[in-house]
Amino acid sequence: MRQLRILFINSIQMWGGAEVWLMDVMHGLEKRGHRVTLICRPNTILEKNARAEGFEVFPIRMRSDFDPFVIREVVKIIRRKKIQVMTTNMDKELRFGGLAAKLSGLKAVIPSREVDYPLKNRLRYRFTYNYLADTIIANSNSTKNTLLKEAPWLDPDRIKVVYKGIDPAPYLKNPEEGAALRKALGIPAGAPLIGFVGQIIERKGIPDIISSIPMVLQKLPGARFLFVGEGDLSDFLLTEVRKRRLEDRVIYAGFRKDIPAVMKAIDLLILPSIVEGFGYVLIEAMAAEKPVVATNVSSIPEIVTHGETGLLVDVHQPRALAQAMAAVLSDKPSARAFGETGRETVLKKFTIDKMLSQIEAIFAESAYA
Numbered sequence: 546m547r548q549l550r551i552l553f554i555n556s557i558q559m560w561g562g563a564e565v566w567l568m569d570v571m572h573g574l575e576k577r578g579h580r581v582t583l584i585c586r587p588n589t590i591l592e593k594n595a596r597a598e599g600f601e602v603f604p605i606r607m608r609s610d611f612d613p614f615v616i617r618e619v620v621k622i623i624r625r626k627k628i629q630v631m632t633t634n635m636d637k638e639l640r641f642g643g644l645a646a647k648l649s650g651l652k653a654v655i656p657s658r659e660v661d662y663p664l665k666n667r668l669r670y671r672f673t674y675n676y677l678a679d680t681i682i683a684n685s686n687s688t689k690n691t692l693l694k695e696a697p698w699l700d701p702d703r704i705k706v707v708y709k710g711i712d713p714a715p716y717l718k719n720p721e722e723g724a725a726l727r728k729a730l731g732i733p734a735g736a737p738l739i740g741f742v743g744q745i746i747e748r749k750g751i752p753d754i755i756s757s758i759p760m761v762l763q764k765l766p767g768a769r770f771l772f773v774g775e776g777d778l779s780d781f782l783l784t785e786v787r788k789r790r791l792e793d794r795v796i797y798a799g800f801r802k803d804i805p806a807v808m809k810a811i812d813l814l815i816l817p818s819i820v821e822g823f824g825y826v827l828i829e830a831m832a833a834e835k836p837v838v839a840t841n842v843s844s845i846p847e848i849v850t851h852g853e854t855g856l857l858v859d860v861h862q863p864r865a866l867a868q869a870m871a872a873v874l875s876d877k878p879s880a881r882a883f884g885e886t887g888r889e890t891v892l893k894k895f896t897i898d899k900m901l902s903q904i905e906a907i908f909a910e911s912a913y914a
Contacts, residue, residue, distance in 0.1 A: 549579045549908055552628040554619075554638040556607045559776065560590040560800065561744050562825035563634055563659045566709055567591075571600055573901040582626050584619065584642075590800075610640040619645035629912045632657055632682075636673060643677025653911035657682040659822040661843035663695040671698055679911050682707050682904070684823040685844030705907055708847075709823045710900030713891055715805040716832035723809030730771070730796055732810070737768040737874045740811035742804065742826045745776035750817030750840065752778075753863045755785045757817075760867035762794060765874055770795045773807055808833035812880070813873055817858070817866050821845055828895040831887030836880045838869045848895070854887040 551574060555567055571581045585591045587604035595602045605618050619642055622628070630653040631646055633639045639656045646654045656678050664670045674681070674696070681704045683689040689704045724734065732738055739761070743749050754770075761768055772782060772795070779797070786795045801807060804826075808814070814830035814837045821843035828848060830837050837855035839845050851857040856873060858865040873880050 546577070546905060546909055547913075549574075549905075549912055550582075550627055550629045551579055551908065552582045552584065552623065552626065552631045553633075554584045554631065554642045555591060555634045556586055556638050557591065557634065558586055558589050559744060560594075562709075562822055564591050564594075565825055566659075566823075567634070568594065568598065569711070569897055570901065570904060571595075572598070573897055574905065577901065577905065579905075580626075582622065582628070584622065607637065607641070610637050611644065612641060615641050616645045616648070620648050623649040623651055629653060630655065630908045632908075634659060636670075639673055639677055643673065647677070652679060652914070653908065654678055655680050655682060655907065655911060657684070658688050658692060659684055661685075661688050661691050661820050661822065663691050664699070666695050666698075670696065674699055679703075680705060680907055682907065684709055685847050687844045687847060688822075691843075705903075707900060707903045707907070708895055709825055709828065710895045710897040711825075711828055711832060711891070712897045713832045713888075716808060716829065717888075720809055722803075722806040723811075726803070726806045726810040730798065730810075732769050732771070732796065733767070735767075737765050737813070738771055738811045739768060739813050739815055739870055739874075740771045740773065740807060740830075741815055742773045742807060742829070743816065745772065745774050745779045745782055747778060748819050748821075749776075750819055750860070751776075751782060753817045753861060753866060754815065755782065755789070756863035757867040757870070758791060758794065759789065760864060761870050764867075764871040768794065768874070771807070771811060772797045773799070773801050773804075775800045804829055805833065808835055811835060813838060813870060815839065815866070815870065816845070817860070818842060818845070819860055824848055828891050831884075831895075832891045834881075834884035834888045836873050836883035836887065838866065838873060848890075850886075850890070853883070854890055855883050 582601045584603045632655045633642050643654050683704050683706050808830050816839040840860050841857040849855045856869040858869050
């Protein structure tokens with residue numbers, strides 16, 4: 546395939562699944578011979594990590610959606626780097642980036658929809674998605690269906706579903722990393738360890754997890770809970786842990802980069818989201834042969850098959866969540882079977898090579914149409 550010059554724009558200030566995906570995609574496309582450039586906000590974790598990985602980064606202070614200064618700066622970058630494809634993450638980026646593309650004569654503007662929220666049936670959204678965007682990438686069929694639900698004016702054929710993918714290799718080897726991490730965190734070797742990995746925010750169901758912990762401990766007194774991530778509810782989490790006197794059962798590890806080691810250390814991953822983008826951590830846990838308990842929302846049922854790779858529960862049901870966690874951890878043969886099937890699923894459907902090939906084809910089709 547001919548080399549493409551690709552511009553990614555991301556305005557998020559926190560670090561989450563979309564940013565992990567972005568770094569993986571940029572690395573993968575570079576390895577396939579393409580040239581990638583990133584525009585992001587200055588002084589963010591994304592800027593720091595992207596620079597550390599050697600990517601070309603242009604930090605821009607992104608204010609209003611149609612800020613003429615921002616549009617002018619993006620136009621300069623498009624022309625200087627001779628960009629052929631632009632891909633955006635949020636509607637804000639699509640608006641100022643799309644206008645900059647129009648002014649630069651760039652046709653291939655491809656937004657990636659990461660969260661299961663509908664478009665509003667308003668002129669502003671019609672303009673954004675019908676005039677500024679070319680092809681649209683959705684991370685699941687659920688996200689695609691949600692997009693179309695309130696937007697009958699959007700052509701379904703313009704939306705391409707591309708599941709997220711990971712490099713499974715780090716999760717398939719060095720199982721001793723899990724034991725080493727447990728020891729470093731002071732977690733007993735035989736204690737059932739339930740892990741949450743992600744942003745510590747309302748949307749991820751953090752209050753429901755906290756409410757479920759005492760119920761799990763009634764059935765599994767030796768269990769431990771490991772939280773990995775940062776977010777608006779970090780202080781709330783720590784306060785609730787102290788209030789409920791769970792300091793010896795809950796470990797808050799904050800932001801960590803060694804996610805493969807985390808997945809090898811835990812016995813079960815939980816993700817009780819209220820609404821979800823893709824649930825990147827689900828395939829990471831599954832690659833490490835770990836069972837999962839999650840909510841039956843958004844893209845999650847497309848990743849986790851109830852009764853085969855884990856258990857699904859309804860949203861805002863701490864008791865059901867606790868019962869599912871206890872059920873999985875109390876039945877080791879089933880937990881092992883869930884993990885084995887989960888790994889098989891990842892290797893078949895959710896590898897980075899499969900994802901990159903689909904993205905590369907979409908980018909090329911749009912750039913050379």
